[in-house]
Structure formats: structure tokens, C-alpha cells
Amino acid sequence: MLEMKNVNFDYGNGVPILKEVNLTIGEGEFIGLGGRNGCGKTTVTRLLMGLEKPVQGDILKDGKSIIKQDASIRSRFIGYVFQRPERQMFRPTVAQEIAYGPQQLGMTKKETGEAVAEAMEAAGLQKLAYAYPPNLNRGEKQRVAIASALAMHTQYLILDEPTSGQDSTEKEKLMMLLTKLNDAGLTILLITHDMDILAQYCKRVIVMGHQTKYFDGTPQKLFTECDELMDLGLTRPQSVTLSMAVAGMKYCKSMAEFQDEMIKRLGGNA
């Protein structure tokens, strides 16, 4: 379990970015991290990864402080996928790119080969093994970055707005992949501004606001009970709005679910 305990943070200019943040990330969770632009979402993940150090407070893994470990050490259990994954790509093929992490961990040639093959299979990249990473499209680059983290046998995967700038097919493919990885036991923390993703795929949502953790609960609770959605820079997904508008209808987390419910109501076969 990863834990942030009473974390305060500023960029050295005295202007607080985060105040008294307390949050836990349990194993196997699929968490969406939302909030307005500049509310501190990325700062939270950078603190967890060790790219920033808290001004006050502690960060723990399984009850032990990891505050003194830098990002290269934490990369053994936390994988981080940046919004622009091309920043980490420098090798001539996808397979070699994915092999970089295991090699940094000192794995043998055989172990590296196995780790790369497993990661490519998990991310659906077998056909792109010999492709030149900078030539891939954005969705494929994201998958290479995810595979790079998987090859390091990471326990936690943090993704910073992985679906921004992607078409709906690529977005869905990526979210299906993340769901599959989560089902296999990988813990996922996903920063997103996409309300449909929060509603449909995340099991738990954390919303940053007013320089701290403002909401922590299920997507259903967030979208049906929280009165300050607009203030927090969030909106209600269409599927939720529609399901709330129809008397007696259950909460629908996606348009597909709403459509099925409506068809059932009208006496058709969903």
C-alpha cells in the first residue's frame, strides 16, 4: 500500500500547492485522480514517484517511509507513464526500448528477454516489436511506455492523462488494456479530465481541490451526491445525467449501460 501522510508541498516560493494531504492507494485498486487544472493532481503523482520531495509529511510503502528514495529507486515498484511518452524513448526498436528498464534493474539477458516478451504480450505490442518508437502513433507510444513499466515488474502504475489527444478507438483500446492489467492485479492511478473514464472504468475517484484531497469515494457517490462538481472543475457524464433524469432508473456509468437499460424498459432485448 502506498500512503501520503500529512503531506505539504510548495515550489520553494512559499505559495502552498498542497496542504495536509492524506491518501492511501491499496493494492489492486483502479483509482482516477481528477480536479481542475493546476489543482495539484500531477504534483501528487510526482510526490509519489519521488520526482518532488514534500516540504512536510511522509510517503510510505507498506508502512515504511520511502521519502529518501529517489525516482530511480521507486521505479522498481512504481511505473510512471508521462503525458508525452516520447520523452523516454531513445532506442531503435520497441523491444529494445522496453528492455531498458529490466537492464537498469540488472536482470540477466534471459530474464530481460522473458520480461520484454511478457510485457509486449500484455500490452498487445508483439507486431510492433521491431518498429522505431518515435514513428508510432500516440496510443502506441502510450502502450510502449506501459509495457516498459510492466517489464520492470511494477506493482503500481501511474498514468498522467494517457488518453488526451487520442481518438475514441485508441482511448477505448487503452482503457481496455488498463482494465485487463488491473484485473491481473496491477494497481492503477490515473490522472484524467475525462468524466466518462472516471465513471466507467475507475473503482475509486480522488478529487483534488482547495489545495488538498477534497473527495475520495466511488464514482457513483461523486456524480450523484457531490454538490460541488462544478466548483471542482468536474461535470456529470451524460450517461449519469440521463439515468438520473429517468424516474426509477439505476445509476448508469456508461452510455452503453444506459442504452441497455432503456431498451429493457421499452421491452426490447438488450
Next chain:
Amino acid sequence: MIKNMVPVTKLIATFAFSFWALVMHTTIPLIILVAAELLILAVCGNLQRNSKAVGSLAVFAVFLGFVQLLGGGSVESAYVTGLRMMAMTVVFIILLTTTRLQDLTAAMVTQIKIPYEYAFMFTAALRFVPDFIAESKAVQEAQACRGLSVKGNVFKRMINYMSVIQPLMLKSLSRSETMALSLELRGFGSQQRHSFMSNVQPNAMDYGLIGGMILISAVVIYLRIHGIV
């Protein structure tokens, strides 16, 4: 006052300080010159923000002094070399931290009569430096998240740094291409004349300062001829 000076006055001041640093060949006047520049930087409120850059320059100055010593120079010449380098570079920090690049381009084109394309290239290169540093930091962070450690001996660090250089170069090339396209799409180089929004005309205070700098230059030359500085 310095922030109110027009860019051409600051450019002349930059060259004047560099000229004085080249003319002076004893330690004390050069120390005074460097101290004056640091004081100006502090008065402008930019010393703390640029303390890392000044610190790096100081380290490089010490290195230059050592090279001078190893090359058979005297201790005095080692001090002079290091201080001269400091004096000639700190003044550029003052210029760049107190002048908007658009104003600098405008002054270079309208007053110094440098063709716009060349003036733009110069300021674009200056603008590129902080962007390049920021991108370098971002790439280093991305690689640290994959286990890259910047610890270890120099050779290990150099080998590890290769994983930063390649994405950085690719990103820089892509950025240059985007910038070139963006400039072309907005008519770069299609007109003989280029207009500027900035008013960079010198005023009385600027003329007074330029006069003062000419006078100081004459005094410095006189003192150097008589072996005082």
C-alpha cells in the same frame, strides 16, 4: 532605473563592461568590476533567481584560473583570467534578465540595423536555452522513472546520460521544425520591412548613460596606459 533603460543602452553597457574587463589587467579593479555587476544584478532583483548560473560561472572561472596556472601563467594572471571571464559573462546575465527578447530584437533591427532574420535568429537561440534546459529536466525525470540513476562515477554518468541526449535531440529537432513551419506560415522573410510594437527609442537618461560609459572607457584606457588598472 536599469529596467527603464532601452535595449540599445543595455547592449552598449554590456559591450562597455566587457571592454573594461578586457582592458583591465590587475586583480583589484576586476574584483570591483565583478562586484559592481553583482550589485546591479541584486538591485534589479535578479541575483537570487540567477544564483545557480552565477555559481556555475564562478566554478568555471576557478577552472580557467587553474588552466592558466597549469599553462605556466602567474597566480596574478590566473586571478585576472577568472575574474575577466566572470566580468564578461555576468553582464550578459544582467542584459538577458532585464530585457524582453522582443525589445532586444527591435533594438537590433531598428537601431543597430542588423537584418531582421539575423536578429531574430540570435534572440530565438537565446529563447531556446531555457526551453532546452526545461526539456532536458523533463527527459531526465522520465528516464529516472525507468531506473536511470545519475549517481556513480563520471564515466557511468556519461554512459547513462546517452539515454537523455537522444530523446532530447529528437525533441529539439521536432521543435525546430515546428517553429520553422510556424514562422513560414506567418510570413517570416516575405517582407523587406518588419514593424515592432515595442518603443525602443533612447531618451535623455539613456543618452546620459551612454555618454557616461564613453567617459569611463576613456578613463579606463588612460589608467591602463599608466599601468594603474
